[in-house]
Amino acid sequence: MQGIYIHIPFCHRKCGYCDFNSYARLDALVAPFVDALHREIEQSPYAGAHFDTVFFGGGTPTYLDGATLAGILEHLTRRFAIPSDAEITCEANPGSVSLEQLRTLRQAGFNRLSFGVQSFHPDELRRMERIHTPEEVVQSVAWARAAGFTNLNLDLIFALPQQTLERWAASLQQAIALQPEHLSLYALMLEPNTRFYHLYQKGKLRLPDDETQVAMYRLAQQRTAQAGYQQYEISNYALPGYECQHNLVYWRNAPYLGFGPGAVSYMEGRRWTNIKHPREYIRRVQAGEPLELEWERLTGWDAVAETLMLGLRMRAGVDLAVLETRFGLPIRAHYAPVLGQLTQRDWLERDGDIIRLTDKGLLWHSEVALAFFEK
Numbered sequence: 001m002q003g004i005y006i007h008i009p010f011c012h013r014k015c016g017y018c019d020f021n022s023y024a025r026l027d028a029l030v031a032p033f034v035d036a037l038h039r040e041i042e043q044s045p046y047a048g049a050h051f052d053t054v055f056f057g058g059g060t061p062t063y064l065d066g067a068t069l070a071g072i073l074e075h076l077t078r079r080f081a082i083p084s085d086a087e088i089t090c091e092a093n094p095g096s097v098s099l100e101q102l103r104t105l106r107q108a109g110f111n112r113l114s115f116g117v118q119s120f121h122p123d124e125l126r127r128m129e130r131i132h133t134p135e136e137v138v139q140s141v142a143w144a145r146a147a148g149f150t151n152l153n154l155d156l157i158f159a160l161p162q163q164t165l166e167r168w169a170a171s172l173q174q175a176i177a178l179q180p181e182h183l184s185l186y187a188l189m190l191e192p193n194t195r196f197y198h199l200y201q202k203g204k205l206r207l208p209d210d211e212t213q214v215a216m217y218r219l220a221q222q223r224t225a226q227a228g229y230q231q232y233e234i235s236n237y238a239l240p241g242y243e244c245q246h247n248l249v250y251w252r253n254a255p256y257l258g259f260g261p262g263a264v265s266y267m268e269g270r271r272w273t274n275i276k277h278p279r280e281y282i283r284r285v286q287a288g289e290p291l292e293l294e295w296e297r298l299t300g301w302d303a304v305a306e307t308l309m310l311g312l313r314m315r316a317g318v319d320l321a322v323l324e325t326r327f328g329l330p331i332r333a334h335y336a337p338v339l340g341q342l343t344q345r346d347w348l349e350r351d352g353d354i355i356r357l358t359d360k361g362l363l364w365h366s367e368v369a370l371a372f373f374e375k
């Protein structure tokens with residue numbers, strides 16, 4: 001499996017918690033950006049390569065009109081071998097979509113939408129500086145269905161400032177009531193260089209305590225299971241057959257090709273990141289200069305540890321025998337002491353050659369991953 005990622009860096013407003021490579025008030029750059037993106041796609045040395053998934057993320061891809069997004073997808077399908085049944089996702093902001101735009105996307109071949117919902121409480125949305133309302137979420141989902149989308153994801157965030165377990169339960173219930181095929185339910189992360197982070201540093205952001213955050217996570221697991229969703233990754237839940245194929249590419253540490261400012265690629269064991277700011281990205285494309293900001297080659301035990309870190313996010317876990325064949329290294333013997341310690345702590349369970357996080361271990365993924373890197 002291999003995937004293509006397209007980064008659209010524009011947003012209507014910068015949300016208080018967001019550290020993504022996204023920018024507000026850069027309207028003047030939209031047209032040159034689209035032109036530069038087409039040029040980057042045209043110049044890719046991987047022309048003709050096969051890809052199973054395409055993901056338009058951001059930023060806010062739906063900041064661009066339907067025809068522009070359709071044009072980019074059409075260019076990708078001309079340039080690369082993308083089968084007709086490939087999963088093709090577009091992230092969408094419920095505050096910036098229209099029925100007409102979604103119809104254009106569906107007709108162009110997009111077959112999955114991922115809506116950034118985050119909460120169904122107007123005050124929480126305002127605090128996060130989101131541009132949409134709960135009513136617009138309901139409307140967007142109805143439009144997506146009317147446009148013919150049968151594979152929808154809703155993103156929600158819990159452990160928000162001042163959020164109680166009851167308020168999280170209410171948001172979750174409303175999300176499930178819309179019957180999306182997929183739910184991504186993440187805990188709020190305080191990232192440096194965000195408004196939320198600075199407020200927290202000054203003692204002006206009241207977050208739920210650790211115990212409440214764990215209760216919120218467990219509630220998400222219970223409510224989704226009751227509604228027929230399977231948790232297939234630490235923070236992701238799907239109706240059977242609707243797991244996000246593009247994210248599975250990342251979690252399997254499989255190859256992917258990224259286009260656009262800040263986009264990351266991982267091909268033939270080499271990982272590189274494009275220059276981040278759209279203005280500099282456009283300038284470099286126009287000047288014919290390299291776009292890489294940084295790169296590294298993932299080899300040996302570093303590549304194994306990275307693959308374990310990502311793979312253990314999936315509830316299906318990782319098959320160590322398969323990894324030994326992939327990397328040609330004695331993984332089982334090398335990690336035997338670490339595996340013993342992690343199993344003893346009840347963070348990891350072993351089923352023959354397959355290892356996976358336990359229910360308890362789901363809360364300790366970072367520590368588990370660290371143990372493999374430190375070996």
Ligand code: SF4
Nearest residue numbers: 011014015018022059
């Ligand atoms: S819409 Fe998404 S990408 Fe844009 S600022 Fe908000 S969280 Fe960040």
